[in-house]
Amino acid sequence: MRVMQVAGPGAKLEQAERELRDPGPGEVLVRVQACGVCHSDAFTIEGGVPGIEYPRVPGHEIAGRIEAVGEAVVPWTVGQRVGVGWFGGNCGHCDPCRRGDMISCVNGQVPGIAYDGGYADHVVVPQRALASIPDDLSAEGAAPLLCAGITTFNALRESGARAGDLVAVLGIGGLGHLGVQFARRMGFETVAIARGTDKEEQARSLGAHHYVDSTGTDVADALQALGGATTILATVTAPAAMSAAVGGLRPRGRMVVVGASTDPMQIPPFALIPGSTGVVGHASGTSKDSEDTLRFSALQGSGR
Numbered sequence: 245m246r247v248m249q250v251a252g253p254g255a256k257l258e259q260a261e262r263e264l265r266d267p268g269p270g271e272v273l274v275r276v277q278a279c280g281v282c283h284s285d286a287f288t289i290e291g292g293v294p295g296i297e298y299p300r301v302p303g304h305e306i307a308g309r310i311e312a313v314g315e316a317v318v319p320w321t322v323g324q325r326v327g328v329g330w331f332g333g334n335c336g337h338c339d340p341c342r343r344g345d346m347i348s349c350v351n352g353q354v355p356g357i358a359y360d361g362g363y364a365d366h367v368v369v370p371q372r373a374l375a376s377i378p379d380d381l382s383a384e385g386a387a388p389l390l391c392a393g394i395t396t397f398n399a400l401r402e403s404g405a406r407a408g409d410l411v412a413v414l415g416i417g418g419l420g421h422l423g424v425q426f427a428r429r430m431g432f433e434t435v436a437i438a439r440g441t442d443k444e445e446q447a448r449s450l451g452a453h454h455y456v457d458s459t460g461t462d463v464a465d466a467l468q469a470l471g472g473a474t475t476i477l478a479t480v481t482a483p484a485a486m487s488a489a490v491g492g493l494r495p496r497g498r499m500v501v502v503g504a505s506t507d508p509m510q511i512p513p514f515a516l517i518p519g520s521t522g523v524v525g526h527a528s529g530t531s532k533d534s535e536d537t538l539r540f541s542a543l544q545g546s547g548r
């Protein structure tokens with residue numbers, strides 16, 4: 245089979261031939277039909293995560309069809325359409341796993357990092373990593389929903405916001421354009437926040453009720469003028485933009501951070517105290533959460 249691999253940290257992607265291997269116990273062989281390209285693939289290409297064994301094939305937004313199953317694989321069958329996202333398997337025996345919190349597994353696996361990913365004709369993955377793809381979603385449509393999609397979908401549905409609440413999506417890029425669609429279709433009063441006016445038309449066509457240009461307006465004031473946000477989904481990778489929006493939360497509101505930056509965020513503690521507001525991170529979700537994301541997207545026509 246053909247793969248696009250990275251020979252070592254910092255090396256260019258190169259095409260190579262690999263032997264197809266049979267799936268072992270608990271594993272399935274998937275014929276890849278589409279694989280999204282995610283910013284986090286750079287971890288593999290640039291060597292940003294310690295312990296990656298090279299050569300390595302990146303890719304963790306995989307959509308395809310099961311071609312073979314190993315021993316003890318239940319209930320997945322040959323021919324089934326499946327997706328594999330950031331959640332590429334868990335150990336089942338660490339403390340978080342024993343509590344049923346599989347996305348927090350301390351030995352969690354990510355395709356393209358822990359094992360070869362989807363920049364290939366085939367992948368072999370643990371059955372724990374599989375999500376079923378609904379018939380009415382194309383492979384190309386499903387693939388990006390398995391990382392950017394589930395991240396925003398799951399963060400929003402677990403944010404505590406309820407139907408009709410004001411929910412703001414900070415940043416209208418790869419994550420944010422999905423976040424706006426999910427927020428609207430989950431029944432929230434949806435605010436899109438981005439730099440400049442270029443994204444306004446797109447944001448409104450994706451479902452935003454309101455648009456805030458962060459270069460021309462104080463974002464916190466703009467959100468307060470709308471009543472204050474129950475949830476701000478922060479998809480930008482600029483911590484300063486997150487800090488500037490925290491004041492837009494209504495009492496007991498939460499900023500949910502999914503924009504991955506290693507730079508520090510500065511927030512005066514007093515900004516959080518009077519309204520008992522908070523800033524929390526959110527880690528993607530499991531393969532079952534991915535499946536929910538795909539089903540919701542097919543049902544609601546989101547994820548374009």
Ligand SMILES: [Zn+2]
Pocket residue numbers: 282283284285304330391392
């Ligand atoms: Zn990703």
Ligand SMILES: [Zn+2]
Pocket residue numbers: 334335336337338339340341348349350351352
């Ligand atoms: Zn575990």
